[in-house]
Amino acid sequence: MKVLLLRPHYDAHHRPAGFPIGLGYLAAVLAQAGHTPVPLDLVLYRDWPTELRRVLATHEFGLAGISCMGVQYRGACQAGRVLRERAPDMPVVFGGAHPSITPDETLQLDFVDYVVRGEGEFPLTGLADTLEQGGDPVLIPALSYRRGETIVHNPPARQSPAMDDLPFPAYHLFPMAEYFRMEIPGFPTRHPNPMQIFTSRGCPYLCIYCHDLFGKRFRPRSPENVLHEMRLLYDTYGVREFLIYDDNFTMDLPRARAICRGIIESGMTVGLQFPNGIRADRVNEDLLRLMVQAGTHSITIGVESGSPRVQRLIRKALQLEKVEEFLRLARRYGVTTNGSFIIGFPGETVAEVWQTIRYARRSDLDYAFFAFATPYPGTELAEITRRQRLRTQLLDTAMDVTTPHIETREISIPRQKWLYFMAYLAFYSRPRRLVQLLAGLFRPGMMAKYFRGILKYLSPALGHKNKASPSS
Numbered sequence: 441m442k443v444l445l446l447r448p449h450y451d452a453h454h455r456p457a458g459f460p461i462g463l464g465y466l467a468a469v470l471a472q473a474g475h476t477p478v479p480l481d482l483v484l485y486r487d488w489p490t491e492l493r494r495v496l497a498t499h500e501f502g503l504a505g506i507s508c509m510g511v512q513y514r515g516a517c518q519a520g521r522v523l524r525e526r527a528p529d530m531p532v533v534f535g536g537a538h539p540s541i542t543p544d545e546t547l548q549l550d551f552v553d554y555v556v557r558g559e560g561e562f563p564l565t566g567l568a569d570t571l572e573q574g575g576d577p578v579l580i581p582a583l584s585y586r587r588g589e590t591i592v593h594n595p596p597a598r599q600s601p602a603m604d605d606l607p608f609p610a611y612h613l614f615p616m617a618e619y620f621r622m623e624i625p626g627f628p629t630r631h632p633n634p635m636q637i638f639t640s641r642g643c644p645y646l647c648i649y650c651h652d653l654f655g656k657r658f659r660p661r662s663p664e665n666v667l668h669e670m671r672l673l674y675d676t677y678g679v680r681e682f683l684i685y686d687d688n689f690t691m692d693l694p695r696a697r698a699i700c701r702g703i704i705e706s707g708m709t710v711g712l713q714f715p716n717g718i719r720a721d722r723v724n725e726d727l728l729r730l731m732v733q734a735g736t737h738s739i740t741i742g743v744e745s746g747s748p749r750v751q752r753l754i755r756k757a758l759q760l761e762k763v764e765e766f767l768r769l770a771r772r773y774g775v776t777t778n779g780s781f782i783i784g785f786p787g788e789t790v791a792e793v794w795q796t797i798r799y800a801r802r803s804d805l806d807y808a809f810f811a812f813a814t815p816y817p818g819t820e821l822a823e824i825t826r827r828q829r830l831r832t833q834l835l836d837t838a839m840d841v842t843t844p845h846i847e848t849r850e851i852s853i854p855r856q857k858w859l860y861f862m863a864y865l866a867f868y869s870r871p872r873r874l875v876q877l878l879a880g881l882f883r884p885g886m887m888a889k890y891f892r893g894i895l896k897y898l899s900p901a902l903g904h905k906n907k908a909s910p911s912s
Contacts (some may be wrong), residue, residue, distance in 0.1 A: 441502040442571045443564075444495070445571035448508055448515035449482040457483045458624035459616075461636055461685075462507050462536065462560075464609025469561040472607050475568050479613050482519060489522055496526045503568055507536035507560070510816055511840045517549065521610045524551035533567060535560040536654050541818025543584040547591050555584040557593075558653060559641070562601060572653040597876075603641065603661040608669045616677050624683055625755065626715030627738035627776060634711075635673055639666045639699065643687040645719075647744075648820040649813060658691045663698040667706060674708050681711035681735075689714060690722035695758035700730035708733045717742035717780055721759060728769050738776040740809075743780065746799025748793040752787055760799070767804035783843075783863065784856045785813045786824055786848045793851070797863045801870060810863045811841035812856060827904065893909045 445467055447460040451575050462480055466476035480495055482488040504523050508516035516534065523532050535556035539546040543555040554577070556563045577583055581597035620633045639661050641654040673679035690696050692693040694876055703710065712735045720741045731739075742755050751758055763779075770777045781800055783793045800808050815822035815832055831847035844856040851859070868877060 441480060441568045442499060443470055443568055444499070444501045444504040445470075445477055445479040446492075446504065446506045446516075446519055447479075447481045447483055448506060448512050448519045449485070449488040450512045450515040457622055458636055458683075459505075459609075459619045461609055461638065464611060464614065465561055465606060466505065466507070466564055467610035467613050468607040469565050470568060471610060473565045473569065475565070475572075477610065477613065479610070481614070482515070483724045486614070488519075492519060492522050493526055496523070500525065501530055503531050503533065503571055505533045505556075505560075505564055506533060507538065508534070509537045510537075512774055513538045517551075520549065528562075531571060533564065535564065537651055538817070540653060541651070541816070543593065546592055547584060547586055557582045558596065558655075559583060559600060561605070561606065562597070568788065571657075592686070596766075600641075600657070600659060603659050604665045608672060611673070611677065626683045627713050627740075627778065629681045629683075629711065629713075630737055631711040633677060633679045634681040634683060635677070635679045636683045636685050637666075637669065638685055639689060640686045640691070644691070645688070646820075648754050648824065649785075649816075651819060654687065658688060660692055660695055660720050663695060663702050666699055667702040670703070670708065670710075671706065674710065680709070680712070683714065684714050685718065686714075688719065688722070690718050690727065693722070693724070693727055697727055697730055700727070700734040703734040704730070712736040713738040715740050715778075719758065721762035723769070725769055728773055732773045732775060736775060738778070739770065740776060740778040740780060743779045743781055743800070744797035745785075745788075745792070749786070750785060750788050750792050750796075753787055754782075764803070771804055774788055776806050777804070778809060779803065779805040780809045780811065781863070782811050782813050783859055784844055784846055784848060784851060785821075785849065786828055786846060788831060788848070789850050790811075790855065790859070793859050793863075797859070797866050800863065801866045805867075806873070806876065808863075808867045810860055812844045812846075813861065814841045852885035 445463050447463050461478050463481070467479050470477040478499060478501070480492065482492060485491040504527070506516045506519055520532055523530065531553045532551055533554040533556060534546050534552050539555045540557045546552055546555050554567060556567070563580055563582045567577060567583060570577050570580060572858070577585060577593065581594055585592055585596045619635070624634055624636065630864055642657050642659045643650070644656050644658055645655070646656070670682060714729065714736070717740045741763065743758065744754060745751055746760065748760065767777060779800060781796055783796060786881060813821060815825045825846055830849070833845050844853045844860070847853050868874060
């Protein structure tokens, strides 16, 4: 079966996109099963409806799949309408983070026939097999669909796929040169042709704001498997910097060390960065030394709050002294650091937000990213806001963490916006960071990056209108 795979268009002007790695995995597994995947990344096209209509007129597809996160949901719906208009008899399946946690809502859309919940590689392949053979989808795990007026949710798979059993993303089906020219979410790259890579899935920690797409069990790829993919990207596509996007790369310290040793011994000269965040209490000096020898230049750590009480409240339970130990090591080894912080949790007070702001300001961090607590569907945070009947706003036009969403009993949305602005002002007004920012303006492309950062992180918050409604 020929299967169309879409990443929807979304406002990527102030939002770096990078390679659609999830689509790459879907395409690889479909091809391995004998199907013909045709990935189409609509982010690459300014006039994406015309390109999508052209592809639909050129090929005859038996199935179309759209993968989307929350910020892409609006674009996914727009693409779904075009699919239904141009190919009304073609089944359409939605997958990815947002449909996975809102399958009932997604199946109310008249252009959606199926939803794959969670990891989609094998359910999507099973659906393509079943449709091709005219079978019944009842046996496909993690699939949701309508049967008459009833929505059916098939049970999840009994076990997740072993990571080494997955083929590498189907890079050969994508215009790789286009992605090398795009800005990738992360630090400024220091080497040519940067590319994202996952070396594991899943995280056993129970933070209330985090998704559960990959489950709460840490599932690593073997060091040999990871190094094989890196070598493929290095030799075939000239990749010289890897952005490791794991939820928890350092969960298994011996494995992390083995990957770093493998890079060192391979002879590959690469840059490494960890923009998705690692836990500061899962890095020791032995590991950090190896990471630097392997090419690591930048690391993001998830701090979230400078208040020990809020750390317990959000079940992050990070010991702040461990953060300080990590930052001293990072400075000793010349690693650039970024800390991520979240404000506006239910139960968090204004004084505790200021505690976070002061903690970030006096820390040894080079950069900081401040976000608003965002009650994405399916998270415990969303359940807390519903249970407390807090006023929330989480629209498809404002679904990222740079706009305030929860009117808590402790802090109003206008006050959250002011605290957010003050957090950035306090952090970057320290002389060392201000000099660092000004010096960075003279590096190629950095002035535009800083300007986009201001538009992305500050403008949405300052322009946010208070249209909160009771959570239900």
